[in-house]
Amino acid sequence: MNKRFTEEQIIGILKSHERGMKLADILRQHGIAEQTFYRWKSKYGGMDVSDAKKLKQLEEENRRLKQLVGELTLDNQALKWVIEKKD
Numbered sequence: 001m002n003k004r005f006t007e008e009q010i011i012g013i014l015k016s017h018e019r020g021m022k023l024a025d026i027l028r029q030h031g032i033a034e035q036t037f038y039r040w041k042s043k044y045g046g047m048d049v050s051d052a053k054k055l056k057q058l059e060e061e062n063r064r065l066k067q068l069v070g071e072l073t074l075d076n077q078a079l080k081w082v083i084e085k086k087d
Helices: 007-018 023-030 034-044 049-086
Strands: none
Touching: 007 023, 007 034, 007 049, 023 034
């Protein structure tokens, strides 16, 4: 899925709303839906750019760890199956 906006741009859009820009103007200017704005606000609200970068790194690390756990679980199940087959 291609993202139209980077985390930095999203935070900038949210900050413009915090500075008093009307929501309707922001939505029209950036071509986003109101639902998208509020989803961004729930995820990135109150963050700085450095916080967003740290969040992205943590999400990537979490994804890799989940993949690793999944692979190890499959290996474990395969080994148990082999042991049961020998008995």
